[in-house]
Amino acid sequence: MNMKSSTKSSVERDPRIVIVGAGMSGMLMGILLKQKGFGNFQILEKAAQIGGTWRDNHYPGVACDVPAYTYTYSFEPNCEWSRRFAEGAEIKEYFEGVCRKYELDNYIRCNTKAEAARYENNQWLITLEGGETLQADIVVTAAGVLHHPNMPDIPGLDTFAGHAWHSSRWDHSVDLSDKRVGIIGTGSTAAQIVGALAGKTRKLVQFQRTPQWVHPAFDASYSEWSKKLLRRMPFLTRTLRRVFEFSLFMTLSRLPVPGSYFQKMLDWGSRRALKQVKDPELRRKLTPDYVVGCKRIILSDQYYQAIQHPDSHLVCEGIEKIEPGGIRTKDGQLHEIDVLVMATGFQTHNYMRPMEVKGEDGLHLDDFWEPGAVAHRGVAVPGFPNFFMMLGPHSPIGNFSVIAISEAQANYVMKFIEMFRQGKAARVQPNLDATQSYNDAMRKVAKGTIWARGGCKSWYLDKSGLPAIWPGTFAAYKQSLESVNLDEFDLSPPGDGAVN
Ligand code: NAP
Numbered sequence: 001m002n003m004k005s006s007t008k009s010s011v012e013r014d015p016r017i018v019i020v021g022a023g024m025s026g027m028l029m030g031i032l033l034k035q036k037g038f039g040n041f042q043i044l045e046k047a048a049q050i051g052g053t054w055r056d057n058h059y060p061g062v063a064c065d066v067p068a069y070t071y072t073y074s075f076e077p078n079c080e081w082s083r084r085f086a087e088g089a090e091i092k093e094y095f096e097g098v099c100r101k102y103e104l105d106n107y108i109r110c111n112t113k114a115e116a117a118r119y120e121n122n123q124w125l126i127t128l129e130g131g132e133t134l135q136a137d138i139v140v141t142a143a144g145v146l147h148h149p150n151m152p153d154i155p156g157l158d159t160f161a162g163h164a165w166h167s168s169r170w171d172h173s174v175d176l177s178d179k180r181v182g183i184i185g186t187g188s189t190a191a192q193i194v195g196a197l198a199g200k201t202r203k204l205v206q207f208q209r210t211p212q213w214v215h216p217a218f219d220a221s222y223s224e225w226s227k228k229l230l231r232r233m234p235f236l237t238r239t240l241r242r243v244f245e246f247s248l249f250m251t252l253s254r255l256p257v258p259g260s261y262f263q264k265m266l267d268w269g270s271r272r273a274l275k276q277v278k279d280p281e282l283r284r285k286l287t288p289d290y291v292v293g294c295k296r297i298i299l300s301d302q303y304y305q306a307i308q309h310p311d312s313h314l315v316c317e318g319i320e321k322i323e324p325g326g327i328r329t330k331d332g333q334l335h336e337i338d339v340l341v342m343a344t345g346f347q348t349h350n351y352m353r354p355m356e357v358k359g360e361d362g363l364h365l366d367d368f369w370e371p372g373a374v375a376h377r378g379v380a381v382p383g384f385p386n387f388f389m390m391l392g393p394h395s396p397i398g399n400f401s402v403i404a405i406s407e408a409q410a411n412y413v414m415k416f417i418e419m420f421r422q423g424k425a426a427r428v429q430p431n432l433d434a435t436q437s438y439n440d441a442m443r444k445v446a447k448g449t450i451w452a453r454g455g456c457k458s459w460y461l462d463k464s465g466l467p468a469i470w471p472g473t474f475a476a477y478k479q480s481l482e483s484v485n486l487d488e489f490d491l492s493p494p495g496d497g498a499v500n
Pocket of ligand 1: 063064065066146152153154184185186187188189190192208209210296319343344345346457459
């Protein structure tokens with residue numbers, strides 16, 4: 001695949017664009033570029049296949065936790081979902097189908113890892129593993145958020161004699177039916193795994209550091225006849241998508257706002273669900289001491305039944321160390337385990353890193369982000385011209401479907417790419433003042449959110465203890481991306497030292 005900077009007319013240019021990552025956001029960017037007639041782009045994917053999160057996460061029980069009708073691109077609704085909260089394999093299939101339909105294959109380079117990107121002589125140089133260097137006018141990173149496994153720093157982990165893996169690296173070749181399986185963690189992932197595995201292993205032991213609130217999902221399967229109907233009347237699928245999206249607007253999206261009625265509803269529903277746990281001691285252990293919604297709420301119709309299964313055990317004593325035969329807790333007890341699953345989450349503040357990014361005058365992104373990762377409107381960083389991020393710092397990933405967020409961001413980024421094409425700008429970056437005031441205002445609001453004040457720690461928070469995600473409603477965020485305020489950006493016209 002060869003990328004050449006071409007000038008179509010005196011003002012129209014076809015920029016060389018490199019997208020990093022062929023998951024949901026990278027594919028979306030590719031589709032929009034194709035639709036707008038850009039052809040000089042490539043999508044780099046370090047893995048052998050596309051699909052991001054849904055390629056990596058294939059653990060038992062994996063499913064999405066927003067209604068599947070909203071978990072599609074807006075321009076590609078899907079009437080084939082088998083259930084309200086579609087399983088991971090179905091979602092992966094959906095994205096593979098979209099990739100085929102939009103003929104993105106010719107633009108995607110799998111097994112291609114971008115190791116570094118540096119801005120030099122008014123262009124980006126992207127170094128690939130293996131040494132090849134690509135040149136680009138514009139870089140868009142779409143590396144995902146829940147991507148780099150967070151491996152727990154537990155002494156003795158490497159001495160464990162059985163099978164051990166992170167939830168996003170599931171080894172399906174191991175038959176669990178005769179095994180004692182230990183699961184570390186109590187997040188959404190662990191709840192889904194416990195829900196799926198209870199009663200299907202010799203023994204299931206969940207190691208809990210912090211209990212989580214669990215709300216019923218009210219999942220439901222969709223019948224063949226209903227799918228047939230939707231196939232015949234496509235407008236119905238679009239309507240369902242809108243209805244579910246509206247329900248997210250009215251509920252999840254309002255969660256960060258203090259005192260939201262949705263929080264009260266979640267509180268009531270979660271406390272009621274907890275009553276399914278019959279044993280008062282187990283119920284006490286499963287009761288969090290923080291506000292409902294502070295950590296991402298777990299939606300599950302199975303978890304409380306699963307953890308009460310006679311073969312399931314909840315261990316709340318802290319983990320002392322891991323030994324060849326199992327996990328020793330702080331009370332001195334050894335919990336014998338054959339298979340250890342670390343459902344310990346992800347390093348969510350890495351963004352595109354460990355890819356090394358250097359902007360103008362060699363400015364290292366790690367240095368710029370040393371006090372904490374910031375971006376202007378979640379997509380761009382001062383000092384890094386023509387560099388855009390999908391789902392970057394302070395994106396509203398805690399309160400809406402990530403696909404809708406990516407669409408809002410991709411459409412915003414396209415406005416800058418259009419400027420480049422039309423010869424209105426050859427180099428674009430947010431200015432420092434605008435970025436600072438944007439982030440200062442956001443931090444003020446962030447202090448009042450349920451995530452900061454709810455009495456819990458979670459991956460939503462940055463090292464200062466404030467949410468690293470958008471603290472308002474999704475609607476407000478989306479609106480802020482509807483047009484570009486040129487006062488917030490430094491634009492160099494072509495000829496002004498920038499690429500022509
Ligand atoms: P998570 O929410 O970050 O949970 C990680 C769990 O591991 C927590 O219980 C944490 O305990 C525990 N943990 C981490 N390090 C530990 C250690 N050293 N010792 C003991 N326990 C440790 O991760 P996740 O469950 O993978 O979920 C991440 C996000 O992915 C979710 O919030 C959600 O957005 C998304 N997700 C979505 C779905 C879905 O769509 N249905 C499914 C799965 C995941 P503490 O709480 O004490 O820190």
